[in-house]
Amino acid sequence: xxxxxxxxxxxxxxxxxxxxxxxxxxxxxxxxxxxxxxxxxxxxxxxxxxxxxxxxxxxxxxxxxxxxxxxxxxxxxxxxxxxxxxxxxxxxxxxxxxxxxxxxxxxxxxxxxxxxxxxxxxxxxxxxxxxxxxxxxxxxxxxxxxxxxxxxxxxxxxxxxxxxxxxxxxxxxxxxxxxxxxxxxxxxxxxxxxxxxxxxxxxxxxxxxxxxxxxxxxxxxxxxxxxxxxxxxxxxxxxxxxxxxxxxxxxxxxxxxxxxxxxxxxxxxxxxxxxxxxxxxxxxxxxxxxxxxxxxxxxxxxxxxxxxx
Ligand SMILES: Nc1ncnc2c1ncn2[C@@H]1O[C@H](COP(=O)(O)OP(=O)(O)OP(=O)(O)O)[C@@H](O)[C@H]1O
Numbered sequence: 001x002x003x004x005x006x007x008x009x010x011x012x013x014x015x016x017x018x019x020x021x022x023x024x025x026x027x028x029x030x031x032x033x034x035x036x037x038x039x040x041x042x043x044x045x046x047x048x049x050x051x052x053x054x055x056x057x058x059x060x061x062x063x064x065x066x067x068x069x070x071x072x073x074x075x076x077x078x079x080x081x082x083x084x085x086x087x088x089x090x091x092x093x094x095x096x097x098x099x100x101x102x103x104x105x106x107x108x109x110x111x112x113x114x115x116x117x118x119x120x121x122x123x124x125x126x127x128x129x130x131x132x133x134x135x136x137x138x139x140x141x142x143x144x145x146x147x148x149x150x151x152x153x154x155x156x157x158x159x160x161x162x163x164x165x166x167x168x169x170x171x172x173x174x175x176x177x178x179x180x181x182x183x184x185x186x187x188x189x190x191x192x193x194x195x196x197x198x199x200x201x202x203x204x205x206x207x208x209x210x211x212x213x214x215x216x217x218x219x220x221x222x223x224x225x226x227x228x229x230x231x232x233x234x235x236x237x238x239x240x241x242x243x244x245x246x247x248x249x250x251x252x253x254x255x256x257x258x259x260x261x262x263x264x265x266x267x268x269x270x271x272x273x274x275x276x277x278x279x280x281x282x283x284x285x286x287x288x289x290x291x292x293x294x295x296x297x298x299x300x301x302x303x304x305x306x307x308x309x
Contacts, residue, residue, distance in 0.1 A: 090132030137168030
């Protein structure tokens with residue numbers, strides 16, 4: 001599988017001297033739903049703007065979908081971008097804006113395109129609504145629909161949940177997750193709110209002061225840093241409760257959830273103790289298979305950086 005985004009030793013120094021990126025290197029594989037996480041000012045927005053080709057690096061190499069983005073007008077049409085603070089014409093209808101966007105991309109059926117993505121983001125009932133009348137959550141849906149026009153190969157979403165209330169936040173995250181699983185688009189989401197990424201991301205880039213502390217598939221990082229993880233366990237037929245009772249008594253297990261007759265989720269810090277325990281239960285025939293599914297991004301972040309997001 002190829003790489004959707006490659007940053008190689010990228011520096012971005014602004015005219016006033018602020019160094020937003022200081023030798024950042026990371027890559028994001030095609031098809032990933034990647035979170036770029038880091039505290040305010042760590043270079044998230046700068047990274048997305050460089051990937052979009054809206055800015056050029058002072059030094060280093062940025063490659064997106066196999067090309068250098070600021071040299072190629074063509075690649076912009078393959079990327080959907082949701083800026084941190086999008087600006088919309090308030091007196092225009094939802095449909096009109098989406099149709100306009102589809103026309104700018106030269107898409108053959110602008111109305112069909114507008115309706116398709118409005119449906120995906122749950123705005124079908126709002127096609128004729130004035131943009132100025134939408135709530136913040138619905139404005140973000142509109143931003144997602146706009147970024148989806150033309151079904152881009154890559155979506156760059158900059159802090160898509162900022163300024164939303166908790167319910168709208170969850171709706172947007174769920175929407176991003178379902179877009180990620182329904183389409184083959186690579187999605188990159190920046191955020192300074194770590195627990196949010198847990199709901200959606202399977203790949204992580206951790207930025208600290210313009211440098212990449214770590215990047216990689218989430219389960220791999222959880223394992224490497226021994227942050228608390230969630231194991232998905234298949235037990236022998238109808239043995240989920242029995243296995244749960246065994247596991248909950250073990251020191252290394254932080255929590256157990258029975259999710260079916262023969263399926264469990266187990267919270268534990270990955271490492272030899274858990275592996276031993278699970279292989280013992282496997283040998284006994286109680287557990288059939290297990291995989292480390294994901295982990296606590298907050299804990300991971302603390303293990304990587306020594307704290308303070
Ligand atoms: N156009 C600019 N001119 C000068 N300095 C800038 C510019 N854009 C960003 N910076 C500085 O570069 C650093 C990184 O900014 P950036 O916006 O990329 O961070 P961020 O991680 O997205 O933060 P936030 O969550 O606050 O948006 C900050 O110190 C910021 O002040």
